Amino acid sequence: MVRDGVAVRKFMGSYFGRLSFFILLGFLLFLASNRVDELRVYQGATVAMYVVAIASLILLTGYSGQVSLGHGALLAIGGYSAALARNHFSAPIWICFGVAIVATALAGAVLGTAAARLSGPYLAGSTLALAVGLPSIANQFHILGGEQGLLFDVGAPPARLGADFTQYKWYFWIAALVALIAIWWLQNILRSRFGRTWRAVRSNEVAAELAGIHVGKSKTLVFTVSSGLAGLAGALLAMTIGTVSPSAFPLTLSFALLTGAVLSGVTTLSGVMIGALTLVVTPEIADAISNRFATSENVTTNLPGLLVSALLILVVLLVPNGPVEQFRTLRTRKRANTHQ
């Protein structure tokens, strides 16, 4: 039994193991998309978008110790650049996603250079101010379409998929595939030399510096990669709502993403689904609760915010490194005990 477990773990630890895991997961999602109704398929696409956005924040926070309170602003850059590429150059959607990644990574590199010189609260406050100022930037430049924003139409699903193949299933397929590739790629990066460097910086900046790592450069690189992922998430968000507009990236989105990252645990990518699912499911739970128990409008409208904030605070207080890390620590401790 123990031996089997080791074999499985060994396989999963290998490059091909991870690749086959992601392919298997993709196949499962494909099967799922044919089984569930359209609303779930749409929510699945939203979950995939959140997975990418939260992974981006986990990378930033867990691997460089920085935090962004205005990640929505980076998503906006991605969404807008994807829409501009689509509308002005009729670029294929894959190119649009690429443009979103590159444009946002570039913006991130600039921001990151400034951010590497600043400690946590400064970056947090600055990103907050950026997110607040975003709408007026969109309104200053006519190419950005003002308050009503720009259309971002990825097109109807290919005809060969059949007449019953809905638009949302198509969105879900694209978003799920993009998310799988992004997370798979990120996993590999984190296991590479870069990942090791970032982890070294995270655990001890001084020691890393002594070991010859340029901490500032390393942080800037993390911010750049994180921004690229955020841009990708922004393009996915724009796809699912078919448009980009300033009001699609409110402060509440930035706060929700941060909440998702904390719920997932910022030290590891493994829990990324927890945060993404929670963000989609909480409003439904709140809806169900208020439909069953409350009649007051105050309860209905404030319950989702209350649940999410309470969850955030509980997680930070009780399992600051996230549920996955906590579970892992517990198990390691348990194993150590049984071995004694």
Added chain:
Amino acid sequence: MTMYQFINTILIGITSGAIYSLMATALVLVWRSARVVNFAQAGQALLSTYIGYEFIQRFHSFWLALLLAMIAGAAVAALIDATFMRTLFRRAGHGPIAGVAPIIATLGLLGLIRSLLGLIVGGKDARISPPVSNIGFTVSGHTLALSPLKLLIIGSVLTLMLVLSLIFQRTNVGLALRASAYSPEIARLAGVRVDGIRTLGWALAGAAGAAAGMLQTPDGNGALSPDSLEFSLLLVFGFIAAVIGGLESLVGAVVGGLLLGLVLAFVLTYISGSLVFITAFGVLIVVLLVKPGGLIGSRRGRRA
């Protein structure tokens, strides 16, 4: 006419800057004593202002309510530090997210306070009317952007600053506050009860935030609501003002607030009315890039 426009622009800058200063002061006080930028400050100010509103309903005195709201704000802040933040630092004070846990926690607190307020008082009509006239003074036929209320706000900011600097410069507690801010370890070795002193820092900040809320509300449209846009913006502009002033210094917070107020007033009057947020963000970025220690910061710069 243009001279009056110029004078009024300066007055608008100073009076709105005074409000940003109060919020900046609150942020600086917490930062100095706990190395935390308290994003919940907007929520605490809102809660204190609601408490102040209730006192006004009961005692029909703005002044008494202002005092009680400041006491309540201090109590709430002390409670937050003594229970919530202390637990947080014990549990997440080290490890990979130690640096960001306080930011996340105070953000969560902000959400919690707002949604709880929404549950309790959401949809109710709450309004604070100005305790003194808010009609501008007239000088040879021209109305100035200065009213008794604005004078009161400036006076309150000055009084608060005076009281705070007396506490900091002339009392033992102030010495302990400064010592803990400078180096908690050394202060602890010197026999300072660092925990208690930090809680006191939070309490002072809570009072300053409460004053900001109680003075801003009647100066604006007077209406209070749990999802008030005004309070969120107050936090953002207060933060920018605090950063301009170096985040460490009380004088810096006041100077930062006034400077931000003046820059905004001049840009809005003489360039374009739609540049508020872009200007504020631009000022923040310029300060961070050119003078990251703030205009009146300590030399230690921006380390956490």
Added chain:
Amino acid sequence: MIGLNRSRLLIASTVLATAGLLISSVPAQAFSPHSEIGVTSSSIKLGVTLPMTGAASPGYNKVPSAIEAYFDYVNANGGVNGRKITLVVKDDQYVPTLAVAKTNELILKDRVFALLAPLGTANVKAVASSVNPGRRGIPTLFVNTGFSGFGIKKGYPTTFTILPSYIVEAKIMAQYISETFPGKKIGLLYQDDDFGDDALAGFKQAGLTFTVKVPYASGSQGVAGVPATWIQKLSAANVDVVVLFGVSSATGAALGTAAVMKYTPKWVLGSVGGDATTIKALGVPAGVLYGATGASFLPATTDSSDEYIKLFTSINAKYNNNAVFDNNVLVGMNTAFVTVQALAAAGKNLTRKGLISAIEKKGAKFFSAGLVPLNFSASSHVGYSGYWFGTYGPTGDLKPDGGAYTVYTTDSGTGAVVKSTYKRPAMPANGLPTQS
């Protein structure tokens, strides 16, 4: 070692998640293929998303309960063709992402027959693009925004507007100002986005020039000190008349600040920011509105001689907890009134297709409280396109100048502004237009 564990946990969490997705999926509800979604022999289900909370919600969040109140009144009197109407309300907080998510819930989970009175240009556009009610054939009735694009049938085949567009409003306002204040210097405060752009386009077309134009960034009215700079600029320009073409919170901030700076020009308010109770709820004393000019296409809310106002006031008392009867309540009830006729006109065999063609065929003849006709036809999905102007009284009630409504109409294009000769027909008995 850590890496190995991680993969395992990754498997666990993702498999769990996939299972969660599968389990949580609700099996599609059984429904007979012959009947239309959201319609049974005894009920019709409609859905609305709009901001019930958040900075954009004041005023608008009173609309759904007003719509429901009128539906309740109709239901209590036999419904439409024996069917009772219900309304599902969802809060979108004025965020397009939420508007799309909630509209999907309305369509896929609540399975509504049609969408009613959605709000916000960016929201309606996002819903049109992503949810695409046009392709699905789902009617989107009476969009609650003045963006002129939604009336274009080609882009939004199942969408109908009801409010006059911002361009129409600006053109008529320009005409009114040139006639009422000839030779005076005019100033303008406007929101620096599409809302303001539409207005500028309308003013330009009508040939009105401003001595001073003050733009403001959406949301900046909440920043301490900002409204003072507007008043300062307007006052320095020495204008006689100031047009406030912004949202309620900006209009309120401008009027409140002007009062304390003793700045008293002749105010002309756009309809979006001109609802007195919303401005009052924002903390501005009603007195500052006294003497200002405002615009509306419905009768004045205090006009107790108007049969519609009489009807709606009594319904408001009985079915809407006697809420303050303001323009939001009036707009909500009037929208419900037109909706009921559209449903009735579509006949006993109610289908989505039938509803749309009924509005196209008979919509121009629908009764409504509006003092201008509805322009629905096979080629036009535009509702009202006119305004009358009046003066706010000491308690904030808008009353027509000279006691009678003088209505102007025009279009969103290059058409001229003309005085309307429309005579509103008498209201159907008991305000129940349920027979087609």
